[in-house]
């Protein structure tokens with residue numbers, strides 16, 4: 077795996093013919109598609125470091141390859157934090173929060189679930205500088221906590237799993253340490269193995285999902301109706317645990333991506349064609 | 365381009381004669397939104413009442429190569445609902461129904477023309493509300509809120525419209541009806557459509573998130589002898605970890621206008637008022653938060669801290685905030701409310717700059733704004749019958765917004781780009797940045813007909829029309 081330590085180096089890798097299979101610290105591999113054999117594996121973790129923290133504005137700027145743990149530590153020195161949770165791992169006395177593996181860019185690209193209602197990544201991400209498939213660099217957003225200047229590309233890129241452009245630097249809103257509602261409940265020692273799905277539902281869907289997944293629930297966050305699920309029982313079960321009409325209200329992060337309605341699938345193809353027509357980034361991810 | 369008669373005929377066939385406006389007098393009312401410096405009269409206004417009618421109108425326009433523009437209540441403040449090229453305006457006036465309310469899942473399905481406040485009124489009895497609360501909420505529409513990603517005083521805690529849209533259906537610029545969901549397993553196209561100012565299609569209906577109405581609310585109105593003191597209090601309150609529901613500031617000129625228009629009075633020596641609202645489900649916790657805010661205010665030299673506990677007392681304290689702009693309207697023939705954002709620590713510096721610019725141009729400026737978000741609304745009083753004053757207002761506004769860019773902020777916090785700020789967007793972003801945005805637009809809108817000449821610069825055929833829009837009021 078190549079680990080560029082400068083943007084120029086990354087651009088040079090991109091200039092090569094081969095497509096790039098991009099990760100941060102590669103901690104979300106099990107939620108992703110498999111890299112195509114011809115791709116160059118690239119880690120963004122070499123483009124790391126906190127660039128600025130403005131405690132008076134509760135805004136921070138960092139390289140996207142910065143490990144979340146490191147970022148949280150830097151924020152904590154200023155009495156701040158990103159209101160997100162880490163992962164859940166089995167071990168010792170049962171499930172425990174395994175700190176925050178991964179990088180800022182990975183957190184955004186995978187749109188990892190949040191546990192503080194109202195503070196998802198699309199609210200926290202204020203701006204970003206990205207690398208495009210043609211090697212150019214572009215930015216969106218600003219350092220202001222609120223902005224409607226043009227399309228919110230940086231927010232749209234959240235959850236696109238690096239298929240459209242790569243986060244280089246990001247600007248996020250941080251919140252004060254402490255405070256906030258109780259966020260998670262544990263379901264310790266019920267199952268073995270890693271978290272295999274993360275499911276977000278509606279309030280009524282949450283009760284249903286809990287009942288259906290009583291034996292495999294790892295952790296639950298009632299405030300955001302999020303479940304971390306584990307166990308082979310999930311394999312092949314399909315992409316939705318809770319279905320309700322007319323708003324599909326369940327989200328599962330599955331290896332290779334979940335089923336997407338036809339109209340959105342078509343738009344995803346058009347987004348790929350508009351942003352990364354040469355398919356330079358993560359070909360095959362999310363079926364693109 | 366078909367003749368006007370052919371256009372009217374076609375529209376009447378699609379939606380019925382009573383849903384088509386074509387008389388010059390009627391069309392005049394649609395020549396601008398609440399940003400009145402640019403105007404263009406549409407050829408026809410159509411009032412569809414279903415998704416299918418919207419689709420049929422759009423398809424007809426595509427076939428006949430006629431530009432079309434979605435419009436809600438017309439309260440937009442950047443010219444977004446102006447029909448730039450003289451085509452068809454699709455008004456959402458008859459798409460105003462609430463279609464479903466799902467209380468257990470805290471969501472509501474409404475058509476795009478539903479009025480913002482009506483959404484909240486429909487679920488008030490269940491102690492829920494639709495959180496985005498622009499000051500225009502008694503008239504502005506859900507479709508307009510989605511298009512502008514509108515905010516309001518309570519955005520500080522509850523977030524802008526984007527945080528409250530679960531799914532939406534739109535007729536895309538190719539005339540297809542598509543439904544998009546936020547947070548689904550694919551890309552989140554909702555996050556792109558929200559804030560796209562009607563350039564990615566015409567939203568016909570949406571599922572919105574409902575927020576529990578807080579049990580306990582405390583409001584304080586705090587008088588400061590200096591703007592700097594008030595600004596420092598804002599920064600200190602935020603830094604303390606308290607997230608107020610609202611944190612709004614009004615300056616001396618607003619107070620003078622309130623005094624002149626409504627006889628309202630504030631303590632001697634007040635140069636700035638801060639309105640702080642805290643809310644939550646536990647009255648003791650909310651009281652504790654308010655105590656923190658009050659003690660910070662006192663540390664910053666507050667002259668007076670008034671705290672309201674009842675609904676009536678709260679309403680009295682909100683008067684200054686809610687009537688401020690109206691008061692300005694009393695004392696000047698025309699006002700224009702600018703909109704820019706900066707990191708909030710830059711507030712004192714920025715307010716000083718605004719005052720200097722106004723003075724340079726001989727203009728009266730007042731500030732009433734969302735201080736907690738760093739979202740400024742310099743409100744300039746002028747006479748729009750005087751071309752020299754119009755010119756001065758435009759220049760002063762641009763200087764102020766340029767400064768916002770320099771300070772790391774943005775040229776718009778909630779009013780959008782529309783036609784007003786296209787040039788400034790080019791100062792905020794490089795050509796490469798704008799290409800990224802143009803690529804995003806292209807996902808939905810490859811042609812030049814759906815709300816043409818808005819948001820992005822250099823669209824085909826727009827430049828030659830610009831001079832025509834810029835008018836001095838007659």
Ligand SMILES: Cc1cc2nc3c(=O)[nH]c(=O)nc-3n(C[C@H](O)[C@H](O)[C@H](O)COP(=O)(O)OP(=O)(O)OC[C@H]3O[C@@H](n4cnc5c(N)ncnc54)[C@H](O)[C@@H]3O)c2cc1C
Pocket residue numbers: 397398433434435436437438439440441443444445446456476477497498499500503504505506507508509510511512513514515516517561562563565566567568689778779815
């Ligand atoms: C007194 C006053 C106070 C205000 N206060 C605030 C405030 O506090 N916060 C704030 O954010 N804004 C505020 N505004 C601005 C304005 O009210 C908001 O932008 C509002 O959301 C516009 O809604 P509207 O229905 O009037 O939309 P319009 O003005 O009719 O349209 C606005 C834009 O939305 C598009 N649009 C409308 N309907 C649709 C649709 N169905 N599908 C796609 N696009 C559509 C239009 O093409 C246009 O680009 C204020 C305006 C006034 C006059």
